[in-house]
Amino acid sequence: MHGGVGTIGGTMFVLGTRPEAIKLAPVIAALPRAAVTIILIGQHRDLARAALAHFNLFADFDLALMRRGWSPATFVAAAMPAIGRLIERIAPSVVVVQGDTATAIAAALAASYGKVPLAHVEAGLRSGENNPFPEELQRRLIAQMATIHFAPTAAALRREGVSTAAIHATGNPVIDALHAAGLGDADAATTRPLVLVTAHRRENHGAPMAAIGEALATLAQPDALDIVVPLHPHPQSGPVLARRLRGLPGITQSPPLDYPAFVALLRRARLVLTDSGGVQEEAPAFDCPVLILRDVTERGEGVAAGAARLVGTNAAIIVAAVRELVDDDRAHARMSRASLPYGDGHAGCRIAAQLNALQVAA
Numbered sequence: 001m002h003g004g005v006g007t008i009g010g011t012m013f014v015l016g017t018r019p020e021a022i023k024l025a026p027v028i029a030a031l032p033r034a035a036v037t038i039i040l041i042g043q044h045r046d047l048a049r050a051a052l053a054h055f056n057l058f059a060d061f062d063l064a065l066m067r068r069g070w071s072p073a074t075f076v077a078a079a080m081p082a083i084g085r086l087i088e089r090i091a092p093s094v095v096v097v098q099g100d101t102a103t104a105i106a107a108a109l110a111a112s113y114g115k116v117p118l119a120h121v122e123a124g125l126r127s128g129e130n131n132p133f134p135e136e137l138q139r140r141l142i143a144q145m146a147t148i149h150f151a152p153t154a155a156a157l158r159r160e161g162v163s164t165a166a167i168h169a170t171g172n173p174v175i176d177a178l179h180a181a182g183l184g185d186a187d188a189a190t191t192r193p194l195v196l197v198t199a200h201r202r203e204n205h206g207a208p209m210a211a212i213g214e215a216l217a218t219l220a221q222p223d224a225l226d227i228v229v230p231l232h233p234h235p236q237s238g239p240v241l242a243r244r245l246r247g248l249p250g251i252t253q254s255p256p257l258d259y260p261a262f263v264a265l266l267r268r269a270r271l272v273l274t275d276s277g278g279v280q281e282e283a284p285a286f287d288c289p290v291l292i293l294r295d296v297t298e299r300g301e302g303v304a305a306g307a308a309r310l311v312g313t314n315a316a317i318i319v320a321a322v323r324e325l326v327d328d329d330r331a332h333a334r335m336s337r338a339s340l341p342y343g344d345g346h347a348g349c350r351i352a353a354q355l356n357a358l359q360v361a362a
Helices: 017-028 045-054 072-090 102-113 134-145 157-158 171-178 207-219 238-245 259-268 277-288 300-303 317-328 329-334 346-361
Strands: 011-015 036-040 094-100 118-121 150-151 165-167 194-198 226-230 252-254 271-274 290-292 308-310
Touching: 011 017, 011 102, 011 290, 017 094, 017 134, 036 072, 036 094, 036 134, 045 259, 072 102, 072 134, 094 102, 094 165, 094 171, 094 346, 102 118, 102 329, 150 157, 150 277, 150 346, 157 329, 171 290, 171 317, 194 259, 207 226, 207 238, 207 300, 207 308, 207 317, 226 317, 238 252, 259 277, 271 277, 277 290, 277 300, 277 308, 290 317, 300 308, 317 329
Parallel strands: 011 036, 011 094, 094 118, 118 150, 150 165, 194 226, 194 271, 226 252, 271 290, 290 308
Antiparallel strands: none
16 A cells, blocks of 8 residues: 655645646645655546656555445545545645545545645636536535635635635646646647547536537548547446447547647647546647537636637537637637636645645644
């Protein structure tokens, strides 16, 4: 289980998914490694481990909790006491969680029951709805437990009555991670426009995922587009798309990509189709328009800036939006030249400084 240095006390980072690893890595890197304990829960074990390794980071404790077929409730029920035992053993000064995952809510509850201060990275995102989005409920609950909130922007937290003194508008460390991966480096041009597609969210399982597959099948034509679809392992997302798209011209399916490979594709893409929150933040950093495969988003700053557009999961609407951005250079330029709303690449250092201050105060 134990795989790194760790220490008694200090800052405990609890993570379970690849996006959590990518976004917390710049914060961990800005702190003395001897003062940090990294707990990997296992929600997306192999993907998260690979993402950490890209930043030369390795878990101190790898719990490997996830089992095939587990629901979010089952996972949280297993993770919360396991994290609680490590909190008792290590006695951290602060527990850090990121985002709105099952891992984050389990760790937040464990820290609260253990009476340990909780820091929430990527705090304050709101879609405005609780159903069918478990993530919305989880991020709101974490906000009620957090001692300190590291937010890309602070508006939602202030509306909910969170003390201004507890909110730090730091930007999102995902932009730091992109800089570390070589933001702005040139890549070879492709002969056809490249459309990058990621789809996995629970709200899109079933008929919406099938409709996304139909849209991609309609767009698949010889010598028209290069459509690249890294397939998520969840049985209601990746396999659904794989069955519908198998053998179609211009479509490349792949297993989940490691972080450098994904960034390299993102850098080359003409546009991105995604239901991922992280990709909504990353793509504008490459002047890449984002078509969001959802009806609402908790990352409204990208839509307001003009870098992203909500298209939902109606196949005809998706096809029309893609063709517009492929064929109309002016429409593409309007989105690709929008301002970047998610940070300047220094969020990790800002968050680390506040975590250090919190430990000194303790």
